[in-house]
Amino acid sequence: MSEARVVLGVAGASGAALGLSIARQLSDMQVETDLVTSAAAERTLDAECGAQALATLQGLVTRCHAIDDIGASIASGSVPVAGMIVAPCSMRSLAAIGHGLDDNLLTRAASVQLKERRRLILLTREAPLTLAHLRNMTAATELGAVILPPVPAFYLKPQNVAAIVDQIAARAIDMLNVAAPVAQRWGATG
Ligand SMILES: Cc1cc2nc3c(=O)[nH]c(=O)nc-3n(C[C@H](O)[C@H](O)[C@H](O)COP(=O)(O)O)c2cc1C
Structure with missing residues (x-):
């Protein structure tokens, strides 16, 4: 480890x-890795990745926290973590983070990263975007978050959806600077 x-x-x-x-x-x-999933995320995991997806996700991480457990370790800045990725990040969670609502453990943990001046990477996903979405992205950026929409790296000529997903995920991980970069780079394909 x-x-x-x-x-x-x-x-x-x-x-x-x-x-x-x-x-x-x-x-x-x-x-x-500490994991926190919203109720809506559990629904999208099921709808998009299958009935076992939540269990698979939980099996990959070190700790799972309930969304309403606002007393969990990751709710405190005293617990040393390198940063946080929200992936995918809904427009609702973006709005809560951008306005410091801290209304559940996910948004509280995100606020903790901002107050401790740590990296917070938001893979915000919606299309098209309303002015409210754009303003909330601006608000989150002004607070110190990084908005990293899950946009395909077309220049790498991905062969399937899994390759697109893995590349976007690797880019988000690289932004945390916790290990040697893993994302495929332009020019590294031959
Ligand atoms: C199948 C499905 C897909 C959804 N896709 C999106 C989406 O791409 N972007 C978004 O902001 N909300 C999306 N939503 C709506 C959110 O789940 C909803 O706003 C929810 O309240 C978000 O709560 P959370 O921020 O606590 O996860 C989707 C909902 C469902 C059921």
């Missing part, structure tokens, strides 16, 4: 496979 510890939040936007890929890659890298 490496020294690094990170928080993975999975909210109820489309793209639940992103959360699974990030958990799998962090597990492969032996990075200690």
Whole structure:
């Protein structure tokens, strides 16, 4: 197990496979991972990745926290974690994070990263975007979060959806700077 510890939040936007890929890659890298999933995320995991997806996700991480457990370790800045990824991040969770609502453990843990000046990577997913979505992305960015929409790296010529998902997940992990970069790079394909 490496020294690094990170928080993975999975909210109820489309793209639940992103959360699974990030958990799998962090597990492969032996990075200690704390997981918190919203109720809506559990629904999208089931709808998009199958009935076993939540159990698979939970089996990949070090610790699972209930969304309403606001007394969990990751709710405190005193617990040393390198940062947090929310993947996918719904517009609801984005709005809560951008306005410091701390209304559940996912948004509280996100706020903790901001107040401790740690990395917070939000894989915000919605299309098209309303002015409210754009304003909330601005608000979260002003607070210190990184908005990383799950956009395919077309220049890498991905062969299937899994390759797209894994590349986006790797980019998010690389932004935490917890291990040697894992994302495929332009020019590294031949
Ligand atoms: C199948 C499905 C797909 C959804 N896709 C999105 C999405 O892409 N983006 C989004 O912001 N909300 C999406 N939603 C709506 C959110 O799940 C909903 O706003 C929820 O309240 C978010 O709660 P959370 O932020 O606590 O996860 C989707 C819901 C379902 C059931």
